[in-house]
Amino acid sequence: MRVVIDRRRCIGAGTCITLAPTAFQWRKGDFLKPEVLDLTTVDEDTLREIVIACPTQALVLEEVID
Numbered sequence: 001m002r003v004v005i006d007r008r009r010c011i012g013a014g015t016c017i018t019l020a021p022t023a024f025q026w027r028k029g030d031f032l033k034p035e036v037l038d039l040t041t042v043d044e045d046t047l048r049e050i051v052i053a054c055p056t057q058a059l060v061l062e063e064v065i066d
Helices: 015-019 044-053
Strands: 002-005 024-026 034-036 059-062
Touching: 002 034, 002 044, 015 024, 015 044, 044 059
Parallel strands: none
Antiparallel strands: 002 059, 024 034
């Protein structure tokens, strides 16, 4: 799984960082925008909850086929 952040929709609420600080962090040089750090630190159910919790639906969960 991977998460794509739509930066135009993101308002910097930080819900993703609050719920999974090991998976997301504030992007350096881009005020109040998150970036994906390490998604392997959270399980898939938690990741789905984080995507749903985003107030602007700026996070999109995509399945990666190897």
